């Protein structure tokens with residue numbers, strides 16, 4: 001099977017289609033025709049123009065491209081390095097010790113691999129929550145990498161090494177926006193990315209004013225245990241900066257009052273369930289956000305632990321939400337007999353929910369005529385988990401994985417076909433990553449590099465067990 005040529009119309013034949021339209025219509029044995037950048041027709045047995053490339057989607061699921069609303073793409077250069085970290089270890093590593101040594105070329109390498117990984121996994125839109133931009137040279141490198149990969153991206157411009165009120169107000173920042181972002185439309189969006197730890201006097205106000213002046217949204221890690229909490233939310237609220245379209249990343253450890261404020265002002269949550277469960281920002285909050293009516297999108301945070309895999313994000317989110325509701329019931333000596341959160345809703349979080357959070361709902365997020373063609377075909381004829389497809393949402397969340405991503409279109413362009421990336425040089429990306437790893441290792445020294453990956457295990461974990469009666473365990477017996 002050869003990949004469709006650029007500009008050639010494409011039709012998916014005989015798919016199960018999760019349209020993710022307002023009614024969440026699911027179609028069986030349906031076709032999806034793409035012409036130019038857009039979806040031209042959806043329905044059974046479509047007549048198509050001469051020269052249309054046909055993709056046999058029988059047995060597969062066509063769904064909207066997935067949207068990741070928060071990912072620190074530069075850190076993909078260190079894929080998996082922090083698997084055993086807590087958030088504290090992450091902060092020490094990137095904020096205090098080593099984040100500063102990333103050069104523009106390291107930034108480029110991380111972003112490049114991250115962007116390739118995203119489109120390969122069917123994530124057609126990614127927010128690059130780019131918080132290591134010490135100079136605009138780093139920012140140029142970040143955008144150079146994003147523009148070299150045929151995905152849809154939003155640059156969340158940030159810099160953890162200085163106050164947002166310092167860097168966002170500089171002429172260099174304004175010049176960067178004018179040079180690299182302004183006029184790129186829906187292929188390269190822009191947010192200003194910074195956090196509010198509750199500094200007295202609310203200096204971040206200046207950065208909010210820049211966002212307002214440029215007409216762009218702010219994305220902020222909010223509700224991160226003991227780091228960003230209600231004080232920051234109140235500063236934003238009192239200043240009138242909780243505007244519609246603001247994204248609150250994690251939104252885990254907040255008071256009822258803060259959740260009400262987010263809901264009332266048109267904010268969106270970006271939930272990174274694997275991150276919250278592992279790093280410790282607070283219990284992954286979808287169970288709570290539902291109660292306040294806060295719209296949810298999903299994200300993967302950073303590949304220093306996790307990958308760009310939104311199947312994993314959906315699965316983790318359903319797991320964490322259901323675990324919480326079971327546990328709440330058990331605490332009350334009750335049994336939960338019906339789930340509140342369904343697989344269908346989590347697929348919405350990963351697609352339409354992300355599009356809405358980014359203000360892109362008019363262009364992407366559903367399989368509907370007239371929308372931009374950001375599409376994923378989930379199908380793998382060599383996989384025993386590919387059939388039977390009985391509950392298509394459940395199949396996507398619990399059965400499929402990135403290995404089932406057969407074809408991906410972004411803005412009408414085929415970027416992956418028959419399980420292979422189209423026009424992407426993975427070997428060149430690997431060479432750049434190798435050079436970055438070599439540089440980082442040399443800067444750290446071999447011992448520090450190894451140590452960084454293997455933090456100490458704390459001493460106290462196993463409880464003293466009163467029922468132990470082995471002779472060699474004497475503490476309880478002696479007190480008897």
Ligand SMILES: [Zn+2]
Nearest residue numbers: 070129221301
């Ligand atoms: Zn983050």
